[in-house]
Amino acid sequence: MQWLEQHWYRTTPLHLIMLPVSFLFHIVTATRRALYRKGILTSVKLSAPIIVVGNITVGGSGKTPLTLWLAQQLIDSGWHPGIISRGYGGTNKSPLAVQASSSHDEAGDEAVLMAQRKLCPVWIGRDRVAAAHALLQAHPECDIVLSDDGLQHYRLQRDFEIVVVDGLRRFGNGYLLPAGPLREPLSRLTQVDAVVIHGGVASKNQHSMQLYGEIFYNLLNPNVIAHAADFASQRLHSIAGIGHPQRFFTHLNNLGLKVQAHPFPDHHSFTAADLDYADADAVLMTEKDAVKCTTFANEKCWVLRVDAQLDSLLTQQILKKVTPDGRQAA
Template sequence: MRALLEAALLRAWLRRGVLACLFWPVSKLFQLIIQFRLGLIMLGYTSQTRLAVPVIMVGNIFIGGTGKTPLVIWLAQQLKLAGKHPGVISRGYGASAETISEVRADSLASEVGDEPLLIALRAACPVMVGRDRVAAGRALLAAYPETDVIISDDGLQHYALVRDVEILMFDQRGLGNGFLLPAGPLREPGTRRRDFTVLNAPLGLSVAGIGEQVQRMQLIPDTLFCLALPEQKSSLQQMRGRRITAAAGIGHPERYFAMLRAAGLQFDQLALQDHHAFTNETFRAIEADIILITEKDAVKCRQIAELRDDARIWVVPVSAQLDAKFAAQILTMIAEK
């Protein structure tokens, strides 16, 4: 029920209807609060901390998922290819607000968050989670002193941490209706400063209002694997003709479903709440030959015995695809910093 309500609210935020107009005065108050916070920083009343290494901030102003996690993984991989030693800090949905925790391969997603766990597994670099990103960054550098660049997964509004590069992400929804919360989907105005703008959307799709210099990103499906038997591989095309249920507990599940439809699959949709808490019962009543899940959901499902042993469940990994020149631009910028 909550997932349905959230989806309805996001749809309402894509246009300037009755709901948006009703909350517009409140959104202007929200904007004043944002400007007040920034003013305190500019006047020196709010302190900021610079870490000993460059910080790359990856975030969005559109509430909900826009594809940050695949981009963070891609950035970490590109930095490693360039000879760097990156580390990642994140808030970690569901992680303890009071402590700083290192994310390990055997960490529980319920304790460190599903996205940080996926980043640690895919990027194979140190990951620390905690609400205080300055403290998380310091803990990472203390534990891994060879780290020479930190990627912050989200945290654009965490102004206490000085960032050297800001990457602002959008998807095909762009700015929505252009209003700030609660009249629209934006945490900050669309004119917010940034060093780079990344658009996660199909090629050829243009989005108005997000800027002129846009880096294009696409999510490309990788080889599928069976959750119970990871050595069993497949492709989306080989799944055609099967009775399929596609499940997604991510911020914008329609993007995932559209990718599956583009591969020629027909399936029943199961849109779950972002960061959905899976249980033994989640898929028990589903009558399907194949259940396709996202890699983000898989890090939680593999920690539940009944789901881990369900041979119907197949994981659909995706990888971000961007122009290699983008990585070179980031490397140049952090070298100058």
């Protein structure tokens, strides 16, 4: 996969082969979506409003932090949200309730991370419709559902669509898979309810999102916290197995920390050897990666918690659409 990504942000002779395949991919995806729009393929309407947070590119763009931010915003507005996710990277296929103690091997790293925040129920399933039905049956108090990813899961009807865009990498070379990173053409951006730019400049009618965090907790002893200044003059190593590892390393640099960076592929299955840096005073990592390192971590492992920051206009936009008659959450 990594070798292919190298071709997604430029044009190479290999595109002579890949572009015809991208054209076929476009025909297949466009036809599939049209069949759902015309009702030839059946989609399912939930008993509660559903908000889909997704992207049109392959790889991480900040969907999970945004989903958690939305969950908190909805709670603050009197709603009782639930979250569904595919459980990417996990072995489980059928609907499953995810707990803070769930195995990342079974449920996937992002789903476990969301469950550990303990904001609301989290369910996973390859079939988002089945996962949503299971969530609502198990938690009848839930009156709105957030889907972390699933923009292209058209069998599940949605009331509000949000696309998250990596503000730094944007859309690569602008080609569809496999010639580029696009799952859907750029015209899809004009059809969703909101576009969120993560870490870049937002245009008119778009929302800007930043990730903020400067407090670390010890992976073995989560009650022990440290600030960036506490790591001054220490020998620091940092690991990141996320969609764009450099974003995390840059964040650490902006906190005034000089780290030796070790990037890994997204959803990398870490081992103890990946944390074994003899000269390190501390090994810094993301929450998503920490989920997979708990069982073999040592006292040098520190985790940076980050939270999304947006203006309240997105929340207002969502609530206006899901409660068009002005009713408040129950």
